[in-house]
Amino acid sequence: MRIVVAGGRTQADFLIGDLLKKKHKVIVINDDPVYCEYLSSTHKIPVYQGDPSRYFVLDEAGVKDFDVLVALTHRDADNLAICQYAKRCFGVKKVVCTVANPKNADLFKELGVNTVISSTHMIAQYISQATTVENFIKTMSVEDDKVIITEILVEPQYACVDRKLMDISLPSNTIIGCIIRKSSDMIIPTGSTEIKSGDKLLVLSSPDNQKKVMAAIAN
């Protein structure tokens, strides 16, 4: 994919390295001349020096019809302007930005940014999920928190041990998608698959159902 990275310091550097490793075509726009020099010498990619929230800078950098633009400046308002220019004037397919104020995440989505990343929001969310039940080893949100994947380690005393999936009543909108068992690599279960002590279950559910899922498996 063709990707523009606008603004940012260390995150930009890291992201560019990562994207290049994955064979994407990357160009960079950054307002700091010294940092531009550093980026162009480290990554050997086109680097344009200028304020990416200005129309002529984006125009000269040639971002037209790029697949993705990522705005990483430290000012939320600048990131919005960059994303809106990219989308409205240059036909960039997907625009992504970070926000310093977590309250701006929903706002910016409403104003047309495809994906808004707030690190504060993500940390807060992780902490609240991690503390729900200790047996939730890992939780991952996808599709803006609409779906979560929960990893549950089955303890010997759990009610579901040695029972078939069809005999366990799970809440609605929930599925045990995969079982990871020490003796085999992984199992995509059917109704007749039995759960064993020590299994790791990967459960897909809505966030609201997470506690119910735990209750159904443990009690």
Add this chain to the structure above:
Amino acid sequence: MKFERKERVIIVGCGRLGGRLATMLSDKGYQVVIIDNDANAFKKLPETFGGIQIKADAIDLETLKYVDIDDANMLVACTGNDNMNSLIAQIASRIFAVPNVYVRFEDADKEKLISGFNIQGIYPFKLTMSIFEEMLENDDEEGED
């Protein structure tokens, strides 16, 4: 006059333009709320200023809700930062449906960010150019005589 008296006006940014505009509208009888994140900015307002001064960050939705933005008839975004002005104007018009939204842009290209929305742009650069253009046209006409 386009607006009826006693209507509520929110001005964001107490610079020279914001300060003067707030004073003028307040003197004419509008209910004016002026927001700036720098308390010193309010020194530009005369002692007789009859509006409300709020020291806060205007791009924070809580601030705008606090000043009852959904009840305002007009909002003017005139901070010193174009991108901030664009964001504030879009929040006012697109989120809270404020009927009359004005935004001041130093960079006339920022018009592209608000075109198509119910937001009126004010461009000092364009205004200055149009004065010169008019002046030159007048000169030409005089020259032809």
